[in-house]
Amino acid sequence: MAESKNTNPIRTLNKMGSMFFDKDPAYTAFLEHIEQTRGYFADIGSAYGYSTLEALKRGGRLIAVDLEKRHLDVLLQDCPTLYKPRLETICGHFPNNVELPKNSLDGILLSRVLIFLTPDEIASAFTKAYDALNSGGLVYIVTSSPLLKKWSSLSPLYDKQKLEGSLWPGRIENLWELVPEEAAILPNTIQLIDTESLEKGLTQAGFKVKSCDYYPKDRPNDEEAFAWTYAIAMK
Ligand SMILES: C[S@@+](CC[C@H](N)C(=O)[O-])C[C@H]1O[C@@H](n2cnc3c(N)ncnc32)[C@H](O)[C@@H]1O
Numbered sequence: 628m629a630e631s632k633n634t635n636p637i638r639t640l641n642k643m644g645s646m647f648f649d650k651d652p653a654y655t656a657f658l659e660h661i662e663q664t665r666g667y668f669a670d671i672g673s674a675y676g677y678s679t680l681e682a683l684k685r686g687g688r689l690i691a692v693d694l695e696k697r698h699l700d701v702l703l704q705d706c707p708t709l710y711k712p713r714l715e716t717i718c719g720h721f722p723n724n725v726e727l728p729k730n731s732l733d734g735i736l737l738s739r740v741l742i743f744l745t746p747d748e749i750a751s752a753f754t755k756a757y758d759a760l761n762s763g764g765l766v767y768i769v770t771s772s773p774l775l776k777k778w779s780s781l782s783p784l785y786d787k788q789k790l791e792g793s794l795w796p797g798r799i800e801n802l803w804e805l806v807p808e809e810a811a812i813l814p815n816t817i818q819l820i821d822t823e824s825l826e827k828g829l830t831q832a833g834f835k836v837k838s839c840d841y842y843p844k845d846r847p848n849d850e851e852a853f854a855w856t857y858a859i860a861m862k
Contacts, residue, residue, distance in 0.1 A: 639674055641695040643743060644813055646674035651842045653857040654678065657736045657767040661687035666733035669759070671721045671752075672740030676702030682736075683710040690732075692717045692725050722751040727759035734765045741770040742817050746795040749818065753832035760862040766834065767859055772841055773797040773819035774853035780805050785819065795824050825858050834860035 636645035658681055661668055665686035670679045673691035675698050682689050683706065691714065693699050699716045706714055719725040721740070735756045741749055756766050773785040773796070781799055788796035797819030803810040820828075826839045839858040843851065 637675065638812070639695065640697050642812060642814065643694070644739060646677055647739065648677060649855075651769050651855055651857050652838070652840075653767040653769050653859055654736065654738060656765075656859055657734060658682065658685055660734050660765060660767075661685040664733055667731060669727060669732055669735045671725075671735060671737045671756075672743075673702060674698045676705065678736060678738060679714070680706065680710075683707075683713055688713045690715045690717060690727065692719065692721050694718070694720055722748060722755045727755060729758050730761055732759045732764055733761060734767060735759065736767045738767070738769045739771065741768065741820060743814065744818060746798070746818070749795070749820075749828055750832065753828055753834070757832050757834060757862055762862055764862045765837075765859055766829070766862075767857075768825065768829075769842075769855050769857045770820045770825070771817070772853055772856040773821055774841060775850075776852060777850045778806060778819075781819070789821075794827065795820070797821060797824065820856050822856055822858075825856055829858060829860045834862060836860045 634648050636647045638645050661682050662685040667688045668682055669690040669692065670682065671692045673679045673693050676691055679689050679691040679702060691702055696718045699718055703716060717725050744752060773781060784799060785796055795818060799819060800816045802813060802817050803815045822839050826836050829836050837859045841853045842855045842857050
């Protein structure tokens with residue numbers, strides 16, 4: 628089982644980035660929400676289930692969703708017997724072929740998964756998340772930002788698409804050409820998301836956005852500054 632002391636991201640088995648141990652504001656709020664309510668939650672794109680296990684530890688009932696069955700197998704193997712009655716796993720593509728119970732969840736974590744979706748799929752994911760939440764339920768999102776310094780070679784395309792008025796200017800369809808070292812880690816087509824797109828997408832799906840910003844912001848000369856865009860939004 629992944630220990631919370633380990634801070635090195637662990638690569639996924641399907642070249643869909645890595646599972647992180649970062650405590651960004653959305654993830655921290657997700658865990659606090661679980662601790663307070665011990666309610667019913669979902670972790671979409673759970674990978675090996677670090678967040679799911681942390682949520683189970685805090686007393687939540689969890690649905691873990693992932694595209695890759697081998698990730699969920701690791702989660703099930705690592706899950707203490709005591710927590711198993713509170714864990715469901717679904718292997719599939721969210722939103723394309725995963726159904727969540729309607730008007731039932733207190734919170735949904737979408738951590739580092741929107742990068743793999745098309746704009747239409749993101750809109751559908753937000754609608755499905757909205758439908759699955761109880762009134763007052765919260766969606767917690769963390770996703771790759773286009774402002775990460777080490778991805779500066781993507782900036783000209785992002786800036787051009789933004790200037791052209793694209794709703795999702797972080798669409799990159801030739802990542803491997805622009806950042807060859809990412810070919811072993813990420814698909815060639817990815818969706819980076821800035822705060823403006825995230826806020827607009829959530830609002831269009833009916834959510835009330837409580838917070839939306841970049842993380843981390845307090846490290847001016849750090850390569851990892853502005854790596855993530857996060858949001859917390861309410862149904
Ligand atoms: C970058 S990892 C993120 C893991 C973890 N949530 C985190 O924040 O560290 C992305 C995970 O999402 C899964 N994934 C990607 N697209 C998905 C989709 N459309 N539906 C469900 N899972 C998906 C991948 O298999 C992978 O395990």
